Amino acid sequence: MTTTANETLASADLPQETDGSTPPSRKRRSSAVKLPTKESAAASKRRERTLTVLVPICVIATLIALWQIMVTVNDIPHYILPGPGLVVQSLLSDWHVLLPALWVTTKITLASLALALIGGGGMAILLVQSRWIETALYPITVILQVTPIIAIAPLILIYAPSTQAALLICAFVVAFFPILSNMVQGLKSVDHNLLNLFELYGASRWQTLIYLKLPASLPYFMTGLRIGGGLALIAAVVAEFAAGSAGAGSGLAFRLLESQFRLNISRLFAALFLLASLGVLIFALTSFISWWTLHRWHESSLKREN
Amino acid sequence: MVIAEQGSAESKTPSARSLKSSRPLVAMDNVSKVFSNGTLALSGMSMTVRPGEFISLLGPSGCGKSTALRIIAGLGDVSEGEIDWPSFRINSRGLPDGDISFVFQEPTLMPWQTVFGNVYLPLRLKGVSKKVASERILTALESVGLQDFADAYPRELSGGMKMRVSIARALVTEPKLLLMDEPFAALDEITRQKLNDDVLALWKATGITVIFVTHSVYESAYLANRIVVMKARPGRVHSDFPLHTSLERDAQYRTSEEYRQACAEVSAMLLEAMGGEEH
Numbered sequence: 001m002t003t004t005a006n007e008t009l010a011s012a013d014l015p016q017e018t019d020g021s022t023p024p025s026r027k028r029r030s031s032a033v034k035l036p037t038k039e040s041a042a043a044s045k046r047r048e049r050t051l052t053v054l055v056p057i058c059v060i061a062t063l064i065a066l067w068q069i070m071v072t073v074n075d076i077p078h079y080i081l082p083g084p085g086l087v088v089q090s091l092l093s094d095w096h097v098l099l100p101a102l103w104v105t106t107k108i109t110l111a112s113l114a115l116a117l118i119g120g121g122g123m124a125i126l127l128v129q130s131r132w133i134e135t136a137l138y139p140i141t142v143i144l145q146v147t148p149i150i151a152i153a154p155l156i157l158i159y160a161p162s163t164q165a166a167l168l169i170c171a172f173v174v175a176f177f178p179i180l181s182n183m184v185q186g187l188k189s190v191d192h193n194l195l196n197l198f199e200l201y202g203a204s205r206w207q208t209l210i211y212l213k214l215p216a217s218l219p220y221f222m223t224g225l226r227i228g229g230g231l232a233l234i235a236a237v238v239a240e241f242a243a244g245s246a247g248a249g250s251g252l253a254f255r256l257l258e259s260q261f262r263l264n265i266s267r268l269f270a271a272l273f274l275l276a277s278l279g280v281l282i283f284a285l286t287s288f289i290s291w292w293t294l295h296r297w298h299e300s301s302l303k304r305e306n
Numbered sequence: 307m308v309i310a311e312q313g314s315a316e317s318k319t320p321s322a323r324s325l326k327s328s329r330p331l332v333a334m335d336n337v338s339k340v341f342s343n344g345t346l347a348l349s350g351m352s353m354t355v356r357p358g359e360f361i362s363l364l365g366p367s368g369c370g371k372s373t374a375l376r377i378i379a380g381l382g383d384v385s386e387g388e389i390d391w392p393s394f395r396i397n398s399r400g401l402p403d404g405d406i407s408f409v410f411q412e413p414t415l416m417p418w419q420t421v422f423g424n425v426y427l428p429l430r431l432k433g434v435s436k437k438v439a440s441e442r443i444l445t446a447l448e449s450v451g452l453q454d455f456a457d458a459y460p461r462e463l464s465g466g467m468k469m470r471v472s473i474a475r476a477l478v479t480e481p482k483l484l485l486m487d488e489p490f491a492a493l494d495e496i497t498r499q500k501l502n503d504d505v506l507a508l509w510k511a512t513g514i515t516v517i518f519v520t521h522s523v524y525e526s527a528y529l530a531n532r533i534v535v536m537k538a539r540p541g542r543v544h545s546d547f548p549l550h551t552s553l554e555r556d557a558q559y560r561t562s563e564e565y566r567q568a569c570a571e572v573s574a575m576l577l578e579a580m581g582g583e584e585h
Binding site for chain 2: 191193194196197198199200201202203207211212215216218296297298299
């Protein structure tokens with residue numbers, strides 16, 4: 001009893017290396033090889049980051065150049081394949097038509113994604129509460145998922161109060177399922193010992209949900225968010241193709257169809273460019289949200305150190 | 307001699323000791339447990355746990371040690387027989403309400419919480435505010451030597467440190483009974499010995515009652531002052547005997563003749579318990 005509890009401190013298993021920049025055990029063997037210093041490590045990291053941005057830009061620039069060359073050399077008429085210059089031109093001149101359309105599509109996509117997040121997450125929580133609720137409801141969600149949205153769209157268009165509402169419902173239905181199924185998986189994958197621990201400490205159902213199940217399923221939810229974000233945009237476009245609505249409230253999909261009918265191919269390309277940009281933006285945004293919420297603790301957001 | 311030693315430890319923490327009565331902490335009477343798949347995990351197990359004991363539950367794998375420990379913790383129902391917790395507050399479900407802590411074989415930490423957050427959990431579930439809990443959490447962390455790692459996430463810690471967090475979380479509620487289910491089985495020998503010494507020190511300092519499940523004879527003989535050897539298929543108590551020593555349980559004790567003898571005795575008992583089994 002010469003030592004108190006406080007003195008029997010952890011020292012045997014404290015991390016021996018906190019710096020991490022120099023691999024410790026290789027010194028003797030590879031004395032000829034220059035070990036990376038902190039400065040050179042930072043420099044190589046910077047170079048890597050620059051390359052990560054530069055390489056894709058170069059590839060895209062090359063492809064655009066090839067496109068222009070092909071159009072010029074073969075003398076392709078602009079109503080079949082316009083050059084990139086013409087596309088940029090119509091992007092600027094048709095801005096007053098394309099921008100409202102972009103805004104409409106963005107609104108529908110984001111609104112349906114938000115609804116799918118709330119609906120999918122909430123439904124998942126409901127499903128895992130009892131096996132009977134799951135047995136009763138899960139098949140319906142599967143049927144809804146496996147039926148192609150383009151096939152249900154006409155029905156939804158008939159019953160929905162407005163075209164906008166119909167588009168919203170279509171995009172919601174498509175984005176809903178990946179979020180639901182991922183979330184269900186997450187809620188069911190909670191460490192059993194942690195569940196035992198919560199039971200031991202007399203945690204209520206509510207506490208177990210808030211402090212254990214929800215945070216534990218966050219990585220799964222984020223996967224659902226990334227998939228759902230992409231699908232919501234696709235569904236919003238597909239549904240608008242089916243609806244074929246015209247007028248002031250129409251989105252990018254309608255502008256695509258309209259350009260096709262009028263053989264205004266450069267505007268079609270411009271609309272396509274905006275659509276792709278929106279998709280990339282949604283992907284970047286959902287990826288960032290996922291990284292931001294998980295980077296402090298989850299393996300998927302950590303760089304491997306070895 | 308051990309009793310005298312414990313006496314000196316008792317005098318250090320009179321408040322902890324005075325809470326104790328002669329009533330047992332846990333009384334298991336003829337308990338059987340059948341799993342839903344039909345496996346008979348425990349059959350007619352009886353055991354009484356008295357305050358201040360350091361019990362080692364020893365036995366071959368699959369003998370129901372962990373099942374017995376879970377039943378003592380109030381996790382899972384008893385199929386037959388009775389278990390009672392005479393010294394604990396009992397909740398509406400007839401189970402002990404707090405005062406029992408569990409350390410699993412794995413650290414079982416929440417990866418999204420810091421070390422502080424993980425240790426805070428038992429108090430948070432009881433509705434203690436962070437402000438009030440803070441001091442107790444830091445004391446618990448200090449007792450396992452992790453006071454400087456309160457803001458670290460579990461992934462930043464080594465296996466031994468994660469286990470220490472798990473122990474700190476078990477201690478933060480100042481429980482009467484600490485249940486440990488092969489807590490250090492996955493650790494390397496050096497870390498394991500260190501943690502064994504730490505658990506012993508905590509036991510001496512706080513007077514907590516410990517039940518320690520292990521399949522290591524050496525660990526049992528080093529730590530426990532009472533050894534319960536279990537027999538497998540179905541799980542039941544084979545022998546239950548005290549293990550006293552005149553020596554201080556420390557690094558020197560590990561190399562002493564007395565420890566060697568204790569190991570031999572425990573080992574013989576374990577062999578006897580495994581007798582008749584095919585290997």
